[in-house]
Structure formats: structure tokens, C-alpha cells
Amino acid sequence: MVLVPLITRRDDVLTWLCLTLQYIILSHSWNIIGGYAGQRSLGHAAFFGLGALIARYLWLSGLPLFLGLLAGASTAAIFAIIIGFPTFRMRGIYFAIGTLVLAEILRIIFETTLPQASVFPTRLLATYNLVPRYYLSLLIAGLTVATVYWISHSTLGLGMISIREEQDAAEASGVDTLRHKLLAFAISSFFAGLAGGVFTYYAAALRPGQMFEPVWTFDAVVIVFVGGVGTISGPIIGAVFFVLLKQLLSIYLPGGIHILVFGVLFIIVVLFLPGGLIKLMPKLRKRISRGRHPY
């Protein structure tokens, strides 16, 4: 993966890789709170947007990119902890709806206060190059996946999973559920903020309000579910598949069809294939090895 820009500098390949990596960051960050901790937040766009805007404005005002990214991601994490206290009073679908509403409030506020598009200044546009964008995306994606791997093998992750499976039982067996949920929310939002930061470094022009649109949440949720919720490889497979389908379909068909295809796929996964695409392979293999007596 590191060597790709040495082999090819074709813009289409690099764009495709950049997008895939960014979707891996975004969807894996949702996977922490939604997949491992089982709190189906639908307000992920809020943290993506906060990270994106803060990173962009700090960076464009002259600060090093690294500091901008860190500041954006930290703000997203702190914001998550602040709103975590009231919103975690809600459970299950109420939490989902509450966070969705929260992101909508932020979207309306930013759409109204910052209606103008933010475009790179000409000196940046003149030297725009996909290679550093690619490396940054790769670095952060690696960091995200490593963090998720670490979480899934730690007691923190164990606590999160126990909350997902049965919150009352977890509480009864001594798991501090609120603390675990807040931590999961903060880590998840930190990486969502990083995803936003990487995206603003990549996108030459954007509207601030656009960063808070629910579609960021929805893409992440759909990718995680289609790939395999609460797993490490699931969101990666989901993201590769999502971007591939998006790029391929947009060549032949009017835009947006990939969302239709993914929406249908998403419903099928929810109804018939809990566990996502990564569960499909072992299932198929089992069915084939059963040979003549499939049932």
C-alpha cells in the first residue's frame, strides 16, 4: 500500500484509494460506538463535521496540518463527552434518534452562520497533489484500524461488548456502563473528527454545512452493516465495496444509484444476514462442503 504512488500516479487510481481509505476511517470510527459498544448513534456527522471545520480553518489560517487535525479531532471527542452525559440517559432507538437530531441542529446552525463555500486559496490549488493526500489517508486509516484492533482485544472492548449484549447484566457484573459508553463515544468521535480533517485536506472546495449532512452518518452505518458490524475486517470490506460500486455505477448510470443499490443491500443484510458480507463466505463454504445434503 505504501508503494502505490511509486508504481502509479494515475489520478483515478489515487482518488479511488483516497476515498476508500477515508471511508474506512469514517466507518470504522462509527464501528467503535455502533458496532462494539452497540450504541447506534445516528449523529456521527456532527463529529465528522466538527473535526473537518476546525482542521480546515486552523490549517488554512497557517497552522501546521498536524495540529489542525489534532485540534479538530480533540474538539470532536470533547464535544462527544459533553453531550454524552445527557444523551446516554436515552437507550436504544431513543439514543439513535436523539443523536440524529443533535447532528441536525449543528447542521442548521453551521449552514446558517457559514453559508459560503470554503475553497482552497490559489497557492494551494496550484500545487494540489494527490500523493500527500493518499499518504495521510493511509496513515490515519492504519491508525484507526490499529486502534479498533487494540480495543477489540482489551478489557475496555470487552466491557463495550458486554454493554451491547445486555446492558443491565453488564451493570450488574460491575461494568461501569456510563464510563465505558462515554469512552467509546469519545474515541469514536475522535476518529470521526480525524476522518473529517483528512477529508478537508483532500477536498478543494466544500460548504461548511455540507460537512454535517446526515449522509456522512448514513454512509458509515451502511458500510459497517453491509461489511460486518462489530468486526475489524467488515468495515474495510464494506468501504472497498462501497467506493468501488459508487465509482463503477456512476460511470454508467446517473449519480446516486449506488445509494439505491446499497440501501437495498443494507435492508437485505439487516433482515437476512446479520453479520454482513464477511459472514457470507464461511456460510457458503459450509453449504458447499455439505455436498448433496444441504439441509
Next chain:
Amino acid sequence: MTVELVAQTIVNGIHVGALYGLVAVGLSLIFGVMKILNIAHGEFLMVGGYVAFWVFDLYDTDPFLSLPLVAIAMFLLGAGSYKLLFSGLAKFHEESKMENSLLVGFGLFLVFPQITRMLWTTDERAITPAYSGGSLPILGVRLAYVPLGALLVALVVILALHLLLTKTYFGKSVRATTQNWKSAKLAGINVERTYLITFGLGVAIAGVAGVFVGLIHAINPDIGIGWTLKALIVVVLAGIGSIGGAFFAGLILGVVEAVGAIFMGPYTVALGLVIFLLIMIFRPRGLFGKA
């Protein structure tokens, strides 16, 4: 002058609020009876609006006359969606059923706008019969015909729903299923059919509201989520499952927003959402809900 302004603002608020109430009643019915939070409710509203637009545009039929047609079409669409997508969730236990229904609704929310985009493009569509701009001046306050009609239709629909639920055998089976579907099943009630019809009714009500959204505002493929959120605010305001309360809460939200718009301008939409969050956190049973 000021008195007239205030009166006009309140009248406008009631006009909008009647629509909010109508949308919310459908959502509340479905959620109250079968514990399915249909996040695609606004999408059904949008489809209803498009159907009425189609009938109006192609066959030149007055939207008030095509209302029953839209309601029937939407009822069938709703019942079909339930049969195809939601009925399979019944096998899950309560909490995961709720969550999975949320996810299925979420999938529909992704699918419907894309289909409408293909069928009707992204253009804003409005249903504009000859009388759509007209209004009736009373004491310096203008009562526009179309919203007035919407208010009347909303009242009729809610009254009819109330009578259906309290006075008929079907209503009895709905109430029994709401209280305890297992016992209802043991007592010989066809729970599956009750669910099917209830879901269809909720969607049909959303579709009727969609006709008025097309008449008063305009419809495009992306309005769904906005209306789902409005309906959610109203349902939470009223207390979950309270149908009469949902309509009143809709009126309250409409008036609050109309008055708020004078002071808050573009932030008014956020006002309703903030109210929603505060109620969710501090009074989850809603304003009219029982403990």
C-alpha cells in the same frame, strides 16, 4: 395592526401545525401499536405528495378529489412494505425488533429518494389548482383556502381514526394487540393482520399529509427526513403512543415555530429540535403522556 400580526402568525402556525399533527398521528399509530419506529415515515409522505401531483398533472384531477385515491394507494404501499420488510422482524424479541425496524426504515430512507429521483427528477413539484393562492379575509386576518381545507381534512381523519379505534371490532383488536400482543393472539385475534392494516393506515395518513405538503409547500425527493424529524418532535412532545395528543402537540409546535420565526429567523427549525432533545432527556413520557 400588531394585534392583526399576532393573530395572523397564530393562524399560520395552526395551519402548519395541523400538517405536523397529521404526519405525527400516522407515526404515533405505528409506533404505539407495533413498536416500530418508522424512520421512513417522511418518505411515505413524499411519495403520497408525488402520487397526488401525478394525478393532478396527468389527469387534471383536483387534489381534494384524489385524496381517497392517494390514501388507498398509500395504504397498499404501506401494507406491502410491511409484509415484505417488517413482518419478518416479528420473530425478534422486543428490543432488537425495535432496533432492526429502525434499521429497515433507515434502508427505506436511502432507497425511496433515489427511486423518486428516477421517476420524477429532482425538480421541486407543487400541486397548483386554480384556487391555491386564494384566501378568505376575516377581521383583517387572511385564512388561505388550501390550509383551511387541510385543517378540516386533518380533523376528519383524526376523528375517523378515533372512532375506528374506539367503536369498531377492528379497533378493539388494535387496542388489545397494543397492550399485549401475545395475550391478544391467545384470545384469537389475528395479530399479523392487525399489524398489516395498522401499518397501512399509518402510511396512508402520511400520504394524505403529503398531498397537502404538495399543495401548500412543494415536494422534492429530499423532503422526507425533514418531515420525519418534525413528526418525531411532535410524537415525543405528545408522549409516545398518544394519538389525540399528537395532533394537539402538532398544533403547539406549529404555533411555536411561527412565533419563533419572528425572533429567530433561519434558526427556527433548530428550535423544534432543541425542544425535542430537552423533552427526550428530561421528560421522556412527553407532555400528555402517562407515567
